[in-house]
Amino acid sequence: MTRILMADDEPRIASFITKGLTAAGFTTSSVEDGIRALDYGSSGEFDLLILDIGMPRMDGLAVLSALRAMKCTVPVIVLTAKDSLQDTLAALDGGADDYMTKPFRFEELLSRIRLRLRDSPAVQAAPDLTHGDVTLDVDLRSAKVQGRTVPLSAREFAMARAFVENAGKVLTREQLLSRVWGYDFDGSSNVVDVYVGYLRNKLGPERFLAVRGAGYRFVAAPSAQPQLQTGT
Numbered sequence: 570m571t572r573i574l575m576a577d578d579e580p581r582i583a584s585f586i587t588k589g590l591t592a593a594g595f596t597t598s599s600v601e602d603g604i605r606a607l608d609y610g611s612s613g614e615f616d617l618l619i620l621d622i623g624m625p626r627m628d629g630l631a632v633l634s635a636l637r638a639m640k641c642t643v644p645v646i647v648l649t650a651k652d653s654l655q656d657t658l659a660a661l662d663g664g665a666d667d668y669m670t671k672p673f674r675f676e677e678l679l680s681r682i683r684l685r686l687r688d689s690p691a692v693q694a695a696p697d698l699t700h701g702d703v704t705l706d707v708d709l710r711s712a713k714v715q716g717r718t719v720p721l722s723a724r725e726f727a728m729a730r731a732f733v734e735n736a737g738k739v740l741t742r743e744q745l746l747s748r749v750w751g752y753d754f755d756g757s758s759n760v761v762d763v764y765v766g767y768l769r770n771k772l773g774p775e776r777f778l779a780v781r782g783a784g785y786r787f788v789a790a791p792s793a794q795p796q797l798q799t800g801t
Contacts, residue, residue: 571686572614575599576606576629577621577648582671586619589675590682592749593723594707594730603627611641617686619678620665622649622656630663637664644685648673679723700736701789703772705729712772719771724749728764729772732787741784761785 573590577583578601587597598615600606603624610618610632618636622629633645645667647660652670660668666685669678698705704713710726712719721729727749731740742761749764765785769777778786 571616572596572598573682574606574609574615574618576601576603576610576618576624576632578602578624579621586675586678589679589723592727593679593710594727595682601625603629603632607632607635610636610643610645611639615643617644617646617682619646619648619682622647622651622660630659633660633663633665644688646678646681646685648678698730698733700733700787701776703729703733703776703789705733714772721771722767725764725767725771728761729768732768732777732785736787736789739780739783739786745784 571594573595575583575586575590575597577586577599580601583599583601587599590597598609600609601624604626606618606620606624606629607627609615610620620629620632624632629647629649633647636643636645645665647665647668648671649656649660649669650671657668667681669681698707702715705711705726706713707730710721710723712721712726712729728745731745731748745761749761761784765777773790775790776787778788780786
C-alpha cells in the first residue's frame with residue numbers, strides 16, 4: 570500500500586487532502602509542524618511527502634534541505650500559499666520534485682502525486698485485484714470487466730476496491746463510509762446507496778447484492794462462476 574505523508578498546519582486543508590487521498594486508495598498520515606515532518610519524512614516509511622512551507626517550529630524549506638542533506642530521496646511536492654518566483658525556485662533548487670500553490674484543485678494534485686510515484690524507483694507496482702471477471706488496476710485506478718475497460722471516479726474506485734478486497738463478505742454502510750469518505754464524514758449514509766448504484770450501472774447490477782438491514786455483498790457474476798461438470 571502506497572503511504573503518503575501530509576505536512577500542513579492548517580487542519581482544514583490537511584483533512585480535505587487526506588480524505589481525498591484515502592478515497593483514491595492511498596494510506597495517509599498527517600503532521601502539523603516541521604520537526605515532526607522531518608522526523609516522519611526521513612523514517613523511510615512513506616513513499617511521498619506533501620509539504621507546506623509556512624509551518625511552526627521548522628519551516629518547510631528547512632525540512633526539505635534537511636531531508637536532502639540526509640540523502641533522503643522521498644519525492645516531495647511543496648504545496649503552499651507562497652506563489653512568488655523566488656519561493657518556487659528556492660523549493661525546486663532545494664530538492665523539491667514539484668511545486669503547487671494554494672488554492673489548488675485536488676484532481677491536479679492527485680495527478681501530480683501519481684506522476685511522482687510512477688517516477689520513483691522505490692515504489693513498487695501494486696498487484697491487480699481480481700474477483701470473477703472484474704479486475705481493478707490499483708496503480709491506474711481503473712477497472713476491467715470481461716476485458717473491457719470501465720472508467721471510475723476516485724470514490725467509485727475506492728468503493729469497488731473495498732468490495733473486491735472483501736468479496737463474498739457483507740460490508741455495512743458504516744464500513745463503506747469510513748473506508749471511502751473517512752471516519753468523520755458528516756453527510757448522509759444514503760451516499761453509499763447512491764454510489765452502489767453507480768457501480769451497478771458500470772460493473773453490472775448482479776454483482777452487488779443488497780443484504781436487508783445490513784449492507785451490500787460483492788459476488789462474481791453468474792457467467793464468471795465455475796460451472797458444475799457432470800459425467801456422462
